[in-house]
């Protein structure tokens with residue numbers, strides 16, 4: 340990375356850590372992932388700010404803190420195997436996941452975003468990622484079960500297909516709601532699904548329906 344980006348990335352790591360992320364692997368990944376490659380040229384000067392930014396098509400690249408937090412929630416739950424991400428977007432969260440977990444599957448409904456994200460991940464030599472253009476409400480059944488599932492857009496109600504694709508012992512982290520959203524943790528046990536409310540959050544909506552752009 341260029342020297343000025345290196346300094347900004349180190350500052351971003353410090354901010355994310357100050358907000359409560361303690362896992363050193365995840366902090367290292369936040370520092371070394373070149374977030375400026377995931378935004379348009381006109382926004383590159385803001386790419387190491389700890390904020391969400393527009394990526395076109397009315398979508399956003401998530402705030403680095405929330406990316407780190409959701410990744411940490413999966414890791415702390417003991418997830419090690421295959422992880423499913425719904426809402427590839429820029430591919431930034433995907434890149435972070437790919438450096439923490441052995442295998443990542445990611446679903447995006449907007450083809451142009453998916454295509455750009457795929458190119459970026461190859462540029463970073465991250466080859467443990469499979470991408471699918473499709474409706475995230477349906478998950479990715481042929482790759483199931485997943486040790487962890489991360490949803491990066493807010494669903495009105497919990498997507499049942501995703502819970503069905505979760506392995507026993509697995510965890511799904513997902514924002515649920517519309518204007519008011521709550522980050523939820525769903526743990527799948529032999530007795531069933533345990534749901535916990537974690538925090539108030541703000542994500543773009545997980546668009547319902549079958550139209551895949």
Ligand code: SAH
Pocket residue numbers: 398399400401425426427428429430431432433446447448449452473474475476491492543544545546547548
């Ligand atoms: N993690 C991404 C966040 C992107 S915003 C990043 O950091 O860049 C959420 C993404 O979810 C958007 O790209 C949006 O197109 C996608 N999305 C919304 N509804 C979806 C659906 N039903 N299926 C798949 N992707 C969806």
